[in-house]
Amino acid sequence: MKFTVVKQSRKSRARAGLLETARGVIETPVFMPVGTLGTVKSLTPALVAEQGAQIILSNTYHLFLRPGADLIARAGGLHKFMSWDRPILTDSGGFQVFSLARLRKITADGVEFQSHLDGGASHKFTPELVVDIQRKLGSDIMMPLDICSAPDSPKAKVAEDLRLTLEWEKRAGEHFAAAAGAPDSAQALFGIAQGGMYEDLRREAAQCLAELNFSGYAIGGVSVGEPEEDLYRIAEYTAGLLPPDKPRYLMGVGLPQNLLRCVPCGIDMFDAVLPTRLARHNSFFTPAGQENLLNARYAEDFAPLAADCDCYACRNFSRAYIRHLAQAREILAIVLLTIHNIRYLLNLMRAMRSQILNDEL
Template sequence: MNFELTGTDPASRARAGVLTTGHGVINTPIFMPVGTVGSVKALTQEQLRQDVQAQIILGNTYHLYLRPGLEVLSAAGGLHKFNGWERPILTDSGGYQVFSLAANRKIKEEGVVFQSHIDGSRHLFTPESVMDIQRTIGADIIMAFDECPPYPSTYAYARKSMELTHRWLDRCIQRLAETSPAYGHEQTLFPIVQGSTFKDLRTISATEIAARECAGNAIGGLSVGEPEQDMYEMCELVCDILPKDKPRYLMGVGTPWNILENIALGVDMFDCVMPTRNGRNGMLFTWNGVINIRNKKWATDFSPIDAQSSCFASRNYSRAYLRHLFVAGEYLSLTLASMHNLRFYLELVAEARQQILAGTFAAWKASMIPQLKTRL
C-alpha cells in the first residue's frame, strides 16, 4: 500500500491524497459504504460501481466469520471473488461488534469469548485468530483487534481498555509477521487509537500507535454517544500526533457535517451505516438539507429527488414517486434511497477534495454545513 499527499488546505488541516492498494486507487478524503456481511444493503455491486461510484467498501470480520464462514470464503478465493467486488475492501476486526454484544461476551487478556447473535454458540476471538480470519477474508486493509469502551466510561476503565488494546496490537503485528496473505495481494494493518474522551489517554494511545509505524492508522471509540464537540476535540488531538504522511481513518462517523468537520481536522477516511440505514427509513441527505421523504408534503412534488445529484436515480425519479414507494412498502424504495444517500456522501467527499486542492476548503465548509443541516 502507498499513500501520497497531493494537496492541503491553507486554512485548516484538511488534506487530499491518493491511496494505492492491490485492488486499485482511492482518492482521499473518501467515504466507504458499509457492506457488513459482504453486501451493502439493498444494492448490487454494479450499482455500487456505476451509480454510487464507490472506490472501496467495508466488510466485517465478526459477521463474515459467523456467516458464510471461513471455509466458504477460502474456497471462493476470498471476499473479492465471493461477492464480485474487484475494488479495495477494508475489514473491521469485530471489536465494535464485541462492544455491542456486552451482555453476551467476556473480555480477558487472551481475547474475547462471545455468543453468536445467530444461534447462541460460543466463540473465542484473540488478536491472533482475528488476524487469521482477516487473512482468509482477504481484505486489502485490515484492522487490529481492539476493545471499544462504551460512553461514558470511567477513567480507570478507559485506561485499562486502552492498555489492553495496545497489548493486543503487538500480538496482531507479530501474527501478521508469521503469516502470509492468502490470495497474492498485500494486506495492510491499521492499528486503532482508543482512550474514550480523556485527552491524556488519547495522547498516550496516539503516541503508542504512531510508534508502531504501521502504514495507516485508525481512530476508534468515537461516535458512540459522546457529544459532537468531544468527538471533534479528540479527533483534533489525535490527528496532531499521528504521522502526517500516513492515512487516518475515523471509524463509524457519521453525518455529512461530521465528515466535513473531521476532514478539516486532518481525517482522510470515513465509514458509517447512516446513509443506508437512514435511507431505508426514508431520510435523504441532499445539498440543500435533510428530507423525510415519508412526509405528506412530498406526495405531489414531482421534482427530482435531488436535481443537483449526479446519481441517475436521484435525477430521474421524483420525490412523489419515492414517497409512494415507501408508503406502499415497495422494496425499490430501499434501493433508491440507499443509492441516493451513498452517492451524495461520495459526491460530498469528492467536492471536499476539489476544494482542498483549490485551497478553498475552509470557507466552503463554513458555508455548506448550515445548508446540509437544514430540515426541508
C-alpha cells in the same frame, strides 16, 4: 500499500491523498459505503461501483459467524464471493463483540463471547485469530482486535481497556508481520487509537501506535453515543497526533455534517452504516439537511430528492414518485434512496477533495 499526500491545505489540516492498494488507487479523503454482511444493502456491487465507491467496508465479526471465514476462503475470498473487485476494508469485529454479542469475558489473551446468532454458541477472538480471519477473507485493509470502551465508562476503565488494546495491537502487528512475506499477501494492517473522551489517553494511544508502524491509523471509540461536540473534539485532537505520512481513518463516522467538520481536521477515511440505514427508513440527504420522504409535504413534490444531485434517482424520479413507492412498501424505494444517499456522500467527498486541491477548503 502506499499513501501519498498530494496536497496539504494551507487553510486547515485537510489534505488530499492517494492510497495505492493492489486492487486500485483510492483518492482521499474518501467515504466507504458499508457492506456489513458482504453486501451494501439493497444495491448490486455494480450499482455501488457506479455511484463512485472506491472502497467498501465489510465486517469480520458477522462474516466469521455466518457464512464463516473458511467458506469464504474456499470461495476464493470475499472479493470473488461477493463479486466486488475494488478494495475492501474489514473491521476487526471488536466493536460488534462489545455491542452485539453476549457474555463477554475479557482476558489478557482475548475476548470470549456468545454470538447473537447460532443459538448463542461460545467463541473466542484473539488478536492473532482476528488477523487470520481477515487473511482468509482477503481484505485489502485489516483492522486489529480492540476494545471499544462504553461511552459512560469511568476513566480508570477506559485506561485499562486502552492498555490491553495496545498489547493486542502489538501482538496483531507481530502476527501480521510474521506472514507478511507470503506471495499472495498485499494486505495492510492499520492500528486503532482508543482512549474514550480523554485527551491524555488518546495521546498515549497515538504515541504507542506510531512506534508500531502500522500502514494507517484509525480513531476508534467515537460515534458510540457521545455528544457530537465530543466526537469533533476527540477526532481533531487525535488526528493531530497521528503520523502525517499515513492515512487517518475515523471509524463509524460519515454523515454529511460530520464529513464537513472532520475533513478539515486531517481525516482521510470515513465509513458509516447510516446512509444505507436511513434509506431503509425513507430518509435522504439534501443540502439543507436530512429529510423524510413520508412527510406529507412531499406528496405532490415533483422535484428530485436533491436539486443538484446527479444520481440515477434524482435524474429520473420525483420525490412524489419515490414517496409513493415508499408508502406502497415497494423495494425500489429503498434502492433509489440508497443510491441517492451513497452518491450524495461520494459527491460531497469529491467536491471537498477538489476544494483542497484548489486551496478553497
